[in-house]
Amino acid sequence: xxxxxxxxxxxxRYSQVDAAVDTxxxxxxEVPDAVRREFAARLRISxxxxxxxxxxDVLTHSEIKAAIDPTIISDTSLIPAYDQIKAFxxxxxxxxxxxxxxxxxxxxxxxxxxxxxxxKDPSQAQYRKDNPLHRLYYHEISPPEKxxxxxxxxxxxxxxxxxxxxxxxERTARMHFKLMQVFPWAKLTGKAARILANAVLGQANYPIxxxxxxxxxxxxxxxxxxxxxxxxxxxxxxxxxxxxxxxxYDEALRGAPRKRRRA
Numbered sequence: 001x002x003x004x005x006x007x008x009x010x011x012x013r014y015s016q017v018d019a020a021v022d023t024x025x026x027x028x029x030e031v032p033d034a035v036r037r038e039f040a041a042r043l044r045i046s047x048x049x050x051x052x053x054x055x056x057d058v059l060t061h062s063e064i065k066a067a068i069d070p071t072i073i074s075d076t077s078l079i080p081a082y083d084q085i086k087a088f089x090x091x092x093x094x095x096x097x098x099x100x101x102x103x104x105x106x107x108x109x110x111x112x113x114x115x116x117x118x119x120k121d122p123s124q125a126q127y128r129k130d131n132p133l134h135r136l137y138y139h140e141i142s143p144p145e146k147x148x149x150x151x152x153x154x155x156x157x158x159x160x161x162x163x164x165x166x167x168x169x170e171r172t173a174r175m176h177f178k179l180m181q182v183f184p185w186a187k188l189t190g191k192a193a194r195i196l197a198n199a200v201l202g203q204a205n206y207p208i209x210x211x212x213x214x215x216x217x218x219x220x221x222x223x224x225x226x227x228x229x230x231x232x233x234x235x236x237x238x239x240x241x242x243x244x245x246x247x248x249y250d251e252a253l254r255g256a257p258r259k260r261r262r263a
Contacts, residue, residue: 010235032252047210051211084119087117099199127184128186142181142184154182172234211233
């Protein structure tokens with residue numbers, strides 16, 4: 001009975017999120033391009049901030065803005081994470097290209113994202129050869145000798161017809177979970193998984209998911225066992241973006257003075 005109730009709840013969440021996404025799609029077609037671009041720029045800053053926080057790094061709005069805005073001339077020595085911010089932003093741009101193109105998501109796509117995230121150490125883009133002694137994530141991960149095999153199995157799962165038939169948010173969340181269980185890169189797996197997830201959502205015409213820093217512990221816990229926790233987290237993140245964006249668009253369409261909002 002409990003399992004049925006849980007299934008019933010998550011099915012209701014799918015319907016609720018899809019309703020919000022349908023409204024988002026309609027409003028996105030109605031507002032001027034400039035309004036969409038402005039929101040996208042603010043959302044990118046929010047994404048960079050929260051994604052860094054998931055990895056234990058605290059960034060400020062000014063640091064992120066200085067690193068990704070080409071109109072700002074910055075003293076990079078004053079921004080310790082400057083290269084990492086620029087690399088993450090570039091990987092997000094690549095993810096957006098994947099989302100809006102017809103390129104099928106494969107393991108090679110993931111490796112392209114990792115190469116883009118890699119700033120200095122070429123070994124970071126290679127499968128890890130040992131188990132990290134100190135890491136942020138505390139779920140079980142694959143031993144190094146099984147990484148290549150499990151990555152191939154992940155690729156097969158991505159290509160499987162049953163995977164394609166899943167709800168886009170579920171497919172995204174399950175893919176994220178499976179990749180994190182392998183954890184092929186000691187430092188870049190989490191970032192690459194989240195960017196790839198947003199590329200998959202974009203291909204299905206869903207808004208990007210920003211997993212907020214306040215949900216960091218919840219996110220870590222969701223990676224410890226295969227259940228609906230990671231799916232529910234993604235459903236919430238997608239809905240939050242959709243509702244926030246629609247709110248901004250509705251305000252723009254009414255022609256009222258727009259107050260700055262957090263993405």
